[in-house]
Amino acid sequence: MNRHTIYVTNQPLAAARRAWQEALEEIGFFRRRPQETVRVEQALGRLTAAPVFALHSSPSYPAAAMDGIALFFGDLSTASERNPVILGPDRFLRVNTGNAIADRFNAVVMSEDIHWLDDGRVELTSPATPWQHVRTVGEDIVATELIIPEGQAIRPIDIGAMLAAGVVEVAVRRPPRVIVIPTGSELIDPGQPVQPGQIIEFNSRVLSGYLSEWGAHTAVHPPVPDDPELLLRALRAAVEQADVVITNAGASAGSKDFSNHVIGSMGSVIVHGVAIKPGKPVILATAGETPVIGLPGYPISALLTLRLFVRDMIYGFLGRETPAPRNTEAIMSRPMPSPMGVDEFVRVTLGRVGDNLIATPSGKGAGSVMSMVRADGMITIGAGSEGIGAGERVQVELLRRRSEVDATLVMIGSHDNILDLLANHLHRLHPPIRLSSAHVGSMGGIMAIKRGEAHLAGSHLLDEQTGEYNISFIKRFLPNLPLRLINLCYRQQGLLVAKGNPKQISSLADIAERGLRFINRQKGAGTRLLTDSMLRATGLDADRLNGYNHEEYTHMNIAAAVASGSADAGMGIRAAAVALDVDFVPLVEERYDLIVPESFMHDPRVGAALDLITADAECRNKIIGLGGYSLRDAGTIMYQQ
């Protein structure tokens, strides 16, 4: 196949959605409404395909509504305190709640109101009304009555009503059958050992999960290698069996991207290429009467295009309204440039800091699954916009409950391995509270506090002049803000090197002199400043460090680079070396503090976090177990202004 024949267009999103809707209407996709009959017990959540009517009345016989005696109400017409009526056993019958009432009776007197005489007769002191304490035939449900209308999602109580009315089977709408076909020769099943160039196949599980949440019945086809013949064969079989067929990957313009060609050979491609990011190369097509959607391979592109083009199809097939998005307004914490002419979808974390809901991008890239795992919301930057400025108000579609967002403790600043541990303990001990931490370096944290975007900032900035941590930076950048500087830990910083330290690295000078590959932290990170100050102290020029400009954002990314062999050394904390099983050359012990504005000192979320590091023995032991930490001053106020 000639790759140059593949042409991905760039249709505006609205036009693509319109064209797709029209194509679906043309093939009668939404008019099909297939149904099936299921047992009522199995019908929870299903949508009724027709109104359900009662077969029997309920109750189906007159029944006692109370424990007591059944009698003929007329027998008590003269009864009063002064003139009790006495009835012999032939004039009444003992009944319990639910018992049938014999034809000759029409009222029940509760046991509390009965005076039993020794000879088995009863003395009664008030009159009765006809049918008192009797549930008459059809009091609840009358035969032929409508129990639930068509198109209703069956609830537990509806199951009860149907069963009570003698209905044991119910016609329900049949969900659309969707077949998902992952494609790509690099895909292997989860649980298999991964070789370089291989990818664990997980997209199909993500897609089928969302499809089931929306109401579809999904089957996943085994991955199809990059071979147009095999793909065609799989597609032909799927189109025979399914209401909707979805392929994943091979949608764009690479030499192994056959999806468009193969799908096109089976029917008509309505759209290939939409001006969205991510998700651009999506294919929307029909093969006969069956919609076939070619989703791009990157996980977030696949998920987003599924939401944009398939979600309405699933709801519509079942005759349901797609749930309206839950939107809220937030303030963007940092600039988010976006290309003109493209609708861009940005995943964000959200946190309420003071009166403002703050949105922070949770990661970029169509391949970043974690950007979606962490996301609390989604922002759309329209095709006509060049992006969002920091501090701008934006509309956010919530992906999490608002109450969860409001319970989030927002920490921005330096990264430390303790934070994941704190997040876990906090959530376990105080379930509503979540810790969201953004790793933007110590200076980034100070600036976030200044802008009112975080409750806490983690910082380990060494002032070379005074040898003190953090205080001079606070005085300089947060001069007028009442706050406390509270110690979290002391931790060992040093060089992360390959296991066994095969290159025998013991200092930055070693790396520079022997031309080894270094990996650096980003500007503004405390660890970056530490590297710079050590370079100065040894009289080394940064230019002499091979890899000085290769930046990563967290200690763990440094450890991962060293573990994979893509770098020989990087500066970081011992806990990161321990976690990824690389060697560690200790250089200094540094202090890591939390900056807490006074206005948040009494916030219960902050209090819960501080309690963990000062008073929770289990949490403190776990921290020590991470390696390289001392908690001798944890919780101590190091400075206050």
Ligand SMILES: Nc1nc2c(c(=O)[nH]1)N[C@H]1C(S)=C(S)[C@@H](COP(=O)(O)OP(=O)(O)OC[C@H]3O[C@@H](n4cnc5c(N)ncnc54)[C@H](O)[C@@H]3O)O[C@H]1N2
């Ligand atoms: N020259 C061009 N290159 C690319 C374009 C373009 O327009 N011109 N588009 C880019 C965009 S945008 C996207 S999105 C990607 C998607 O392309 P494909 O649909 O062809 O996807 P692949 O390249 O086959 O895979 C991308 C990526 O995702 C991984 N993958 C695929 N399937 C799965 C799965 N089932 N589970 C987990 N991961 C999966 C795959 O291994 C790749 O790493 O193309 C750009 N390129």
Ligand code: MOO
């Ligand atoms: O459309 Mo692709 O999904 O931007 O990466």
